Amino acid sequence: MDNRSFQAMRTEFVPLNGVRRTGRRHAAYESFTGSTHRHLINAGVFFRAILAIALLAACGTVNEAALDTSVVARLSIPALLEPTFDGAGIAHYDLKIGESRHDYRQTALTDTYSYNGMSVLGPTLRLRTGDSVVISVTNELDEVTTTHWHGAVVPAEDDGGPHSLIEPGTTWIADFDVIQPAATLWYHPHVHGSTAEQVYRGAAGLIIIEDDNSAAATLPATYGVDDIPVIIQDRDFTEDGQLDFAIDESGQGKIYTTLTVNGTLNPFVDVPEGLVRLRLLNGSQARIYHLSVEGADMTKIASDGGYLASPVALEQLVLAPGDRAEIVVNVGMESATLVDSRQGRVLELRPNGAASGTGLLPDKLATIERIPESEITVDRSFDMDDERYFWQFGPRWVINGVQFDMNRIDFEVQLGDTERWTLSGDDGQHVFHPHQIQYQILSINGEPPPPEESGWEDTVLVNHERDVVIAARFNTYAAEDTPYMFHCHILDHEDLGMMGQFLVIDE
Numbered sequence: 001m002d003n004r005s006f007q008a009m010r011t012e013f014v015p016l017n018g019v020r021r022t023g024r025r026h027a028a029y030e031s032f033t034g035s036t037h038r039h040l041i042n043a044g045v046f047f048r049a050i051l052a053i054a055l056l057a058a059c060g061t062v063n064e065a066a067l068d069t070s071v072v073a074r075l076s077i078p079a080l081l082e083p084t085f086d087g088a089g090i091a092h093y094d095l096k097i098g099e100s101r102h103d104y105r106q107t108a109l110t111d112t113y114s115y116n117g118m119s120v121l122g123p124t125l126r127l128r129t130g131d132s133v134v135i136s137v138t139n140e141l142d143e144v145t146t147t148h149w150h151g152a153v154v155p156a157e158d159d160g161g162p163h164s165l166i167e168p169g170t171t172w173i174a175d176f177d178v179i180q181p182a183a184t185l186w187y188h189p190h191v192h193g194s195t196a197e198q199v200y201r202g203a204a205g206l207i208i209i210e211d212d213n214s215a216a217a218t219l220p221a222t223y224g225v226d227d228i229p230v231i232i233q234d235r236d237f238t239e240d241g242q243l244d245f246a247i248d249e250s251g252q253g254k255i256y257t258t259l260t261v262n263g264t265l266n267p268f269v270d271v272p273e274g275l276v277r278l279r280l281l282n283g284s285q286a287r288i289y290h291l292s293v294e295g296a297d298m299t300k301i302a303s304d305g306g307y308l309a310s311p312v313a314l315e316q317l318v319l320a321p322g323d324r325a326e327i328v329v330n331v332g333m334e335s336a337t338l339v340d341s342r343q344g345r346v347l348e349l350r351p352n353g354a355a356s357g358t359g360l361l362p363d364k365l366a367t368i369e370r371i372p373e374s375e376i377t378v379d380r381s382f383d384m385d386d387e388r389y390f391w392q393f394g395p396r397w398v399i400n401g402v403q404f405d406m407n408r409i410d411f412e413v414q415l416g417d418t419e420r421w422t423l424s425g426d427d428g429q430h431v432f433h434p435h436q437i438q439y440q441i442l443s444i445n446g447e448p449p450p451p452e453e454s455g456w457e458d459t460v461l462v463n464h465e466r467d468v469v470i471a472a473r474f475n476t477y478a479a480e481d482t483p484y485m486f487h488c489h490i491l492d493h494e495d496l497g498m499m500g501q502f503l504v505i506d507e
């Protein structure tokens with residue numbers, strides 16, 4: 001039996017009655033597949049060994065080290081996509097999403113999705129506050145897609161949600177003014193039902209917004225040198241080196257075993273000594289990271305929506321799917337390492353002997369006026385649960401008891417209002433992300449948020465031990481025809497219906 005037929009056998013075996021299940025409610029099934037899996041995994045080790053010997057014998061050119069993913073590799077830095085300006089001063093960006101191949105140091109090149117011909121992921125878009133931008137997205141895939149600007153404050157028709165479908169062979173154009181301050185955002189597909197898979201295959205990229213904030217002018221800001229994009233994603237690979245994708249229907253979302261940063265396994269990056277900025281993005285399907293830095297101090301300077309009021313020294317940083325955080329690491333003469341509490345090494349920062357241009361963090365980064373509760377006129381609550389019917393075997397991921405329906409508007413917001421939203425969830429993990437707005441956290445379990453969560457946010461972790469109350473001003477764009485989404489950013493939950501939509505009415 002060759003490797004491919006073994007793989008096919010395993011793939012056929014996993015679903016029971018066509019349904020893939022994990023989680024606490026199916027212990028009997030789990031123990032059944034658990035023992036069978038062990039048998040198959042042992043078989044997998046055997047076949048992998050046979051395959052490696054066969055490959056070495058066949059071509060003699062396979063570099064063993066190239067397949068040994070425990071060996072460190074230089075971090076890949078996504079290309080920077082600068083705009084071209086037309087005669088009217090409008091900044092233009094062109095994106096093309098298509099199929100590609102990436103070297104994950106597996107037994108073969110891995111089929112991926114990417115933007116602009118990169119082997120995986122997409123270029124980093126650099127935007128500037130105050131600019132008018134036009135971004136074209138051409139779909140060269142064989143399936144429909146969309147491109148959503150996560151964290152961007154833009155009109156609904158330019159937001160790239162599930163209603164803004166880009167059919168294969170067509171181009172969609174978003175144009176908007178950049179009206180928000182400096183921040184690290186990201187873009188990714190948002191097709192209802194296939195968001196998780198398209199992101200998993202590699203369709204995602206960073207957006208860096210820059211502005212004239214002089215308080216932050218001394219921070220490291222040379223892209224790829226002392227200002228490093230860090231897109232953290234977990235992956236599993238099949239025996240033939242391909243991405244192994246699954247939706248976890250009943251559990252906490254699909255957790256994969258291998259960490260990648262910008263598509264690189266086991267990476268290191270050469271950095272100058274002194275202050276180094278990391279722009280962290282959790283681009284994973286469901287895994288939550290608990291990050292710390294060994295060998296140096298870690299200071300958080302920005303949350304989802306931009307700079308914190310002041311730098312906050314942290315021992316550990318929790319990064320949920322969709323979350324971003326900018327941290328500054330004070331790199332000395334020895335390597336410092338970003339680590340996850342469960343997965344270990346994420347990224348090694350290796351000093352290259354050069355001195356960073358900056359050695360001091362500013363005391364103050366931005367002015368963040370707290371939204372006064374006296375300004376709030378509307379209260380809503382959002383409860384994220386798995387509410388299966390008693391006769392139902394499968395899960396039913398809902399917000400306030402209902403699953404996503406493209407044809408249902410869940411609520412309308414009055415333009416100009418400030419609202420307070422109370423977020424709660426069942427005993428699982430959920431990540432609340434509304435489009436259009438950057439909000440402030442008013443409280444977590446009734447307590448004021450810590451300084452590192454007192455800035456602007458668009459993505460927040462919610463669970464049964466963590467009720468979160470947020471406040472948002474709807475003072476930018478009306479959206480009377482095209483709705484904005486709100487959803488769980490655990491992509492399994494989102495694709496399975498934990499999503500709703502709202503309009504912003506100007507009356």
Ligand SMILES: [Cu+2]
Pocket residue numbers: 384429430431488489490493494498
């Ligand atoms: Cu969820």
